[in-house]
Amino acid sequence: MRISKDPEERKQEIIEMAMVLFEEKGIQKTSMSDIAKKLNVAKGLIYYYFRSKEELISYVIESFSMVVDEEIGKIMKNEGLDFYGKLGAILNLFFSAIREHPSLMNITPGNSGMFEYIKTRLSEIAITHAGVLIEEGKKAGFIENKYPGYMLKILISGIADLYMEGVTDPSIHRVLIEEALGIPEGKIVLKA
Amino acid sequence: MRISKDPEERKQEIIEMAMVLFEEKGIQKTSMSDIAKKLNVAKGLIYYYFRSKEELISYVIESFSMVVDEEIGKIMKNEGLDFYGKLGAILNLFFSAIREHPSLMNITPGNSGMFEYIKTRLSEIAITHAGVLIEEGKKAGFIENKYPGYMLKILISGIADLYMEGVTDPSIHRVLIEEALGIPEGKIVLKA
Amino acid sequence: MRISKDPEERKQEIIEMAMVLFEEKGIQKTSMSDIAKKLNVAKGLIYYYFRSKEELISYVIESFSMVVDEEIGKIMKNEGLDFYGKLGAILNLFFSAIREHPSLMNITPGNSGMFEYIKTRLSEIAITHAGVLIEEGKKAGFIENKYPGYMLKILISGIADLYMEGVTDPSIHRVLIEEALGIPEGKIVLKA
Amino acid sequence: MRISKDPEERKQEIIEMAMVLFEEKGIQKTSMSDIAKKLNVAKGLIYYYFRSKEELISYVIESFSMVVDEEIGKIMKNEGLDFYGKLGAILNLFFSAIREHPSLMNITPGNSGMFEYIKTRLSEIAITHAGVLIEEGKKAGFIENKYPGYMLKILISGIADLYMEGVTDPSIHRVLIEEALGIPEGKIVLKA
DNA sequence: TATGAATGAGTATTCATTCAT
DNA sequence: AATGAATGAATACTCATTCAT
Numbered sequence: 001m002r003i004s005k006d007p008e009e010r011k012q013e014i015i016e017m018a019m020v021l022f023e024e025k026g027i028q029k030t031s032m033s034d035i036a037k038k039l040n041v042a043k044g045l046i047y048y049y050f051r052s053k054e055e056l057i058s059y060v061i062e063s064f065s066m067v068v069d070e071e072i073g074k075i076m077k078n079e080g081l082d083f084y085g086k087l088g089a090i091l092n093l094f095f096s097a098i099r100e101h102p103s104l105m106n107i108t109p110g111n112s113g114m115f116e117y118i119k120t121r122l123s124e125i126a127i128t129h130a131g132v133l134i135e136e137g138k139k140a141g142f143i144e145n146k147y148p149g150y151m152l153k154i155l156i157s158g159i160a161d162l163y164m165e166g167v168t169d170p171s172i173h174r175v176l177i178e179e180a181l182g183i184p185e186g187k188i189v190l191k192a
Numbered sequence: 193m194r195i196s197k198d199p200e201e202r203k204q205e206i207i208e209m210a211m212v213l214f215e216e217k218g219i220q221k222t223s224m225s226d227i228a229k230k231l232n233v234a235k236g237l238i239y240y241y242f243r244s245k246e247e248l249i250s251y252v253i254e255s256f257s258m259v260v261d262e263e264i265g266k267i268m269k270n271e272g273l274d275f276y277g278k279l280g281a282i283l284n285l286f287f288s289a290i291r292e293h294p295s296l297m298n299i300t301p302g303n304s305g306m307f308e309y310i311k312t313r314l315s316e317i318a319i320t321h322a323g324v325l326i327e328e329g330k331k332a333g334f335i336e337n338k339y340p341g342y343m344l345k346i347l348i349s350g351i352a353d354l355y356m357e358g359v360t361d362p363s364i365h366r367v368l369i370e371e372a373l374g375i376p377e378g379k380i381v382l383k384a
Numbered sequence: 385m386r387i388s389k390d391p392e393e394r395k396q397e398i399i400e401m402a403m404v405l406f407e408e409k410g411i412q413k414t415s416m417s418d419i420a421k422k423l424n425v426a427k428g429l430i431y432y433y434f435r436s437k438e439e440l441i442s443y444v445i446e447s448f449s450m451v452v453d454e455e456i457g458k459i460m461k462n463e464g465l466d467f468y469g470k471l472g473a474i475l476n477l478f479f480s481a482i483r484e485h486p487s488l489m490n491i492t493p494g495n496s497g498m499f500e501y502i503k504t505r506l507s508e509i510a511i512t513h514a515g516v517l518i519e520e521g522k523k524a525g526f527i528e529n530k531y532p533g534y535m536l537k538i539l540i541s542g543i544a545d546l547y548m549e550g551v552t553d554p555s556i557h558r559v560l561i562e563e564a565l566g567i568p569e570g571k572i573v574l575k576a
Numbered sequence: 577m578r579i580s581k582d583p584e585e586r587k588q589e590i591i592e593m594a595m596v597l598f599e600e601k602g603i604q605k606t607s608m609s610d611i612a613k614k615l616n617v618a619k620g621l622i623y624y625y626f627r628s629k630e631e632l633i634s635y636v637i638e639s640f641s642m643v644v645d646e647e648i649g650k651i652m653k654n655e656g657l658d659f660y661g662k663l664g665a666i667l668n669l670f671f672s673a674i675r676e677h678p679s680l681m682n683i684t685p686g687n688s689g690m691f692e693y694i695k696t697r698l699s700e701i702a703i704t705h706a707g708v709l710i711e712e713g714k715k716a717g718f719i720e721n722k723y724p725g726y727m728l729k730i731l732i733s734g735i736a737d738l739y740m741e742g743v744t745d746p747s748i749h750r751v752l753i754e755e756a757l758g759i760p761e762g763k764i765v766l767k768a
Numbered sequence: 769t770a771t772g773a774a775t776g777a778g779t780a781t782t783c784a785t786t787c788a789t
Numbered sequence: 790a791a792t793g794a795a796t797g798a799a800t801a802c803t804c805a806t807t808c809a810t
Contacts, residue, residue, distance in 0.1 A: 002786085002787070002788075002794085002795055002796075003794095003795085004787095004788070004789080004793090004794055004795070005794080005795095007793090007794075010794080010795095028220060031778080031779060031780080032779075032780060032781085033778090033779080033780090041795080041796090042795060042796045042797055043780090043781085043796090043797075044781090044782080044783080044795075044796060044797070044798095045794075045795055045796075047780090047781065047782075048793090048794070048795075052780080052781080053779090053780065053781090116308055119353070120353070120356075120357065123353075145371055146367050146371070147364055147367060147368060150354060150359060150364065150368060151368060151371065151372070153350065153353070153354060153357075154346060154347065154350030154351060154353075154354060154368060154372075155346065155350065157349065157350050157353040157354075158345065158346030158347065158348075158349050158350030158353075159346060161311070161312075161315075161345070161346070161349040161350075162342060162345060162346060164312070165312060165315075165345075167342060172339055172342065175338045175339060176339060176342060176343055176346060179337055179338070179343065179372065179374070180343070180346075180371065180372040182371070194769085194770055194771075195770085196769060196770075197769085199769080202769085223803080223804060223805080224804075224805060224806085225804075225805090228772095233770080233771090234770060234771040234772055235771085235772070235805090235806085236770070236771060236772065236806090236807080236808080237769075237770055237771075239805090239806070239807080240769070240770075244805075244806080245804095245805065245806090386790085386791060386792075387791090388790060388791075389790085391790080394790085412604060415782080415783060415784080416783075416784060416785085417783075417784090420793095425791080425792090426791060426792040426793055427784090427785090427792085427793070428785090428786080428787080428791070428792060428793065429790075429791055429792075431784090431785070431786080432790070432791075436784075436785080437783095437784065437785090500692060503737070504737075504740070504741060507737075507741075529755055530751045530755070531748055531751060531752060534738060534743060534748065534752060535752055535755065535756070537734065537737070537738060537741075538730065538731065538734030538735060538737070538738060538752060538756075539730065539734065540734075541733065541734050541737040541738075542729065542730030542731065542732075542733050542734030542737075543730060545695070545696070545699070545729070545730075545733040545734075546726060546729060546730060546733075548696075549696065549729075551726060556723055556726065559722045559723060560723060560726060560727060560730060563721055563722070563727065563756065563758070564727070564730075564755065564756040566755070578773085578774055578775075578807085578808070578809075579774085580772090580773055580774070580808090580809065580810080581773080581774095583772090583773075586773080586774095607799075607800060607801080608800075608801060608802080609799090609800075609801090617774080617775090618774060618775045618776060619775090619776075619801090619802085620774075620775060620776070620777095620802090620803080620804080621773075621774055621775075623801090623802065623803075624772090624773070624774075628801080628802080629800095629801065629802090
């Protein structure tokens with residue numbers, strides 16, 4: 001049976017299924033056939049929407065990033081949050097993304113995960129959006145780091161790696177962040 | 193021509209060539225044939241020493257780790273170094289490994305670099321060895337971090353990622369380390 | 385946008401675009417999609433007019449042949465031309481077609497050019513029309529060849545092949561024709 | 577069952593089977609799988625010997641040409657033959673090659689044959705070897721053509737095309753050759 | 769120990785063709 | 790008349806792995 005769908009919808013459907021499989025099995029071990037089969041769709045259809053596997057991969061990463069991007073935008077505009085509130089919210093966003101997609105980090109020999117690509121992309125986003133926040137924080141004296149942007153990147157990528165190794169307690173993460181940024185204890189609130 | 197060698201020697205030879213090629217081209221894009229060709233050896237011989245590509249990969253990683261492991265051991269035993277000296281030397285070890293093997297991090301979607309696999313292993317080693325050092329540092333009041341081991345891990349993996357994105361200036365790395373560990377400026381010395 | 389056209393016009397439009405692309409890229413490397421895209425038309429429309437790619441190909445060839453057919457007809461009826469004039473005009477027609485459509489002969493292993501298909505058809509046409517001319521020529525003593533029709537075919541197809549190999553000088557072609565047909569030097573005039 | 581063969585033998589075996597299938601079905605319609613299947617051999621083996629389909633094709637053509645090349649060499653060295661004898665022998669060689677591989681010329685829309693490639697290659701060979709013969713013939717006054725090399729090419733390629741269209745009578749070919757080269761009737765002997 | 773020919777399952781990609789709208 | 794999303798079979802090519810010698 002032939003089921004036609006709105007192109008945008010179909011495209012999104014493919015991206016989402018690819019994401020799921022990339023998480024589950026890693027990028028290389030997920031074949032274009034796998035994706036088509038799971039969607040009950042002909043292989044050719046995927047190539048109707050994406051020129052190549054590589055293009056599909058970048059769409060998947062971009063799609064993941066965009067969601068995070070939008071969320072951070074909202075946080076930055078939220079006037080109900082002060083400096084520490086915003087910082088905490090942003091960090092939460094990242095760590096919860098990782099928490100909810102543990103398979104993202106499925107790196108095993110012979111099969112690299114999506115994690116490394118997404119992590120880089122995410123920390124780019126973090127810096128872009130958090131730039132203003134950090135400058136404010138520095139001016140207001142909340143932060144005294146010489147390279148606060150870099151420190152933030154390190155924290156995000158470093159804690160993500162910690163997470164991968166099983167250190168998942170947010171209170172530990174909180175302490176590490178506070179120490180590295182020289183922030184008073186308890187100012188940052190991380191969700192479990 | 194058929195050249196017989198001491199088995200251990202041969203095995204090591206294969207591991208080393210695999211290491212070189214994994215660095216150069218990434219793990220997936222290095223085929224067993226590539227390795228055999230470079231060694232002027234028949235494909236079958238590699239399978240005589242290693243059950244599978246996967247087994248070879250893990251030997252390569254283990255071999256790389258062991259070298260680092262030994263080096264750290266030497267640093268720890270070096271009585272000519274004080275706390276900061278040892279800490280600096282250990283950090284140097286990691287960052288210079290990365291500096292000298294930039295191809296280690298040759299990660300592209302669909303082709304993982306050695307680094308992806310080694311990173312976890314390396315930070316395990318760091319923690320194992322640096323455990324004593326850090327405990328000493330804490331007792332002696334050099335370090336006040338609540339979770340100094342985790343902080344170290346974050347620094348190693350986070351700075352490695354920074355490095356990948358082009359932030360290669362050691363003086364920046366030094367500042368980040370000093371701030372995160374609450375160490376007085378200039379105590380740690382990183383080689384260029 | 386949906387543009388309706390007169391069926392015959394549309395059909396001709398498709399044939400012409402196919403011709404252009406077949407010349408440019410060869411027949412196999414021209415996909416039905418390519419043709420549709422260039423015409424700003426949906427793929428399905430081409431299948432509305434032609435049952436299959438094969439059918440389209442034969443229409444294209446037929447269309448090309450018909451043009452040549454008509455031209456030769458005009459030459460034969462042209463009372464202003466004598467025997468040598470007509471013969472020269474016919475030969476010109478073929479060689480200028482090749483000269484003006486060098487891509488016609490775009491043959492590479494695995495991708496045949498239009499010429500491969502057209503050549504036989506063209507020489508059939510040549511013989512059909514030139515039959516009368518040649519008989520006249522023989523009767524009038526202008527030509528003494530035993531099989532002038534075959535000789536003509538050989539010249540057309542052979543010189544076309546010469547052309548493909550880079551021998552493009554019309555004065556060389558002229559000499560070859562004159563020698564093969566036993567015609568006095570300078571009687572045939574070939575355009576550059 | 578696994579049957580190992582001498583590499584050169586295997587390579588030749590593949591080339592020959594490819595030749596047969598290319599003749600039968602045309603180049604494009606013959607897949608690498610087809611060739612493997614007919615040989616009762618794994619697909620991969622063909623790629624062990626030939627980098628790509630394209631490489632295999634050129635080996636097939638080269639292999640075919642080499643045989644002809646050698647035969648012509650023998651004729652040229654044959655002191656028992658005079659000018660006309662050698663010329664006849666060479667022409668015989670070509671036309672009998674065509675006669676024995678009629679499927680070579682299996683050109684149908686959507687499927688180009690090997691013929692065009694081989695024809696070009698053959699006429700190159702003809703010119704190379706016949707160069708000396710023709711110069712001799714010209715000096716000795718046997719031939720008066722202005723461009724005897726080109727005329728020879730035209731004859732070979734043109735008569736081959738005639739053959740394709742069903743004109744297979746060698747006596748007709750003989751006359752055409754004699755007329756085009758200005759050779760006395762009956763000097764050239766073509767086998768049936 | 770060592771060779772390298774042989775295997776075979778797998779992979780991305782293309783494209784003529786169909787069909788519901 | 791026209792659209793374009795969907796199909797599915799085919800294709801070239803790769804590579805880890807095996808095995809007879």
